[in-house]
Amino acid sequence: MAQTASTMLPLGTLAPDFSLPEPATGKTVSLADFQDAPVLLVMVICNHCPFVKHIRQGLTQFARDYQVKGLATVAFSANDVANYPDDSPARMAEEASRFGYSFPYLYDESQRVAKAYHAACTPDFFLFDADRKLVYRGQFDGSRPGNQIPVTGADLRAAVDAVLASQSVSADQKPSIGCNIKWKVGAEPDYDPSR
Numbered sequence: 449m450a451q452t453a454s455t456m457l458p459l460g461t462l463a464p465d466f467s468l469p470e471p472a473t474g475k476t477v478s479l480a481d482f483q484d485a486p487v488l489l490v491m492v493i494c495n496h497c498p499f500v501k502h503i504r505q506g507l508t509q510f511a512r513d514y515q516v517k518g519l520a521t522v523a524f525s526a527n528d529v530a531n532y533p534d535d536s537p538a539r540m541a542e543e544a545s546r547f548g549y550s551f552p553y554l555y556d557e558s559q560r561v562a563k564a565y566h567a568a569c570t571p572d573f574f575l576f577d578a579d580r581k582l583v584y585r586g587q588f589d590g591s592r593p594g595n596q597i598p599v600t601g602a603d604l605r606a607a608v609d610a611v612l613a614s615q616s617v618s619a620d621q622k623p624s625i626g627c628n629i630k631w632k633v634g635a636e637p638d639y640d641p642s643r
Contacts, residue, residue, distance in 0.1 A: 464564035485520030526562035
């Protein structure tokens with residue numbers, strides 16, 4: 449199983465804008481839809497990645513736990529569906545329904561949003577404060593398929609707790625590890641997603 453790490457976008461980066469379709473509802477969801485949220489989590493996930501499957505239930509519970517505390521959560525998939533049909537919009541809608549996603553799961557067909565976030569892997573996490581400045585990017589927790597560490601979301605939970613308490617998020621942030629984003633031929637990013 450190949451492993452790719454987060455690019456670790458610089459802290460303080462403003463949340464790149466997006467406006468993407470949600471296959472489950474047919475609606476378009478944009479960054480502006482979350483303007484009143486005190487904290488925003490943007491996740492890059494997909495259906496078929498074993499790293500995402502490994503944390504999926506914990507991630508679903510995490511989103512539910514923090515939604516009531518004010519966290520807005522949105523996810524998108526940017527994989528090339530021509531070569532990875534399990535990540536197609538229809539399958540995304542099935543995935544959201546089957547696992548009870550309480551957050552929008554959007555489709556980045558052009559892969560422009562993934563590039564704007566310097567996304568490299570699935571899962572990849574980007575946490576923004578009320579000013580939409582990046583305060584955390586990194587792993588959900590230390591659990592990986594096969595390493596026997598429980599899925600708790602400890603790293604991301606600590607970061608969200610800090611933002612909600614108006615405290616600084618620790619700068620000691622470990623990259624997320626996962627499958628590389630499946631870029632379309634000729635559409636590979638100009639940043640190095642393998643660093």
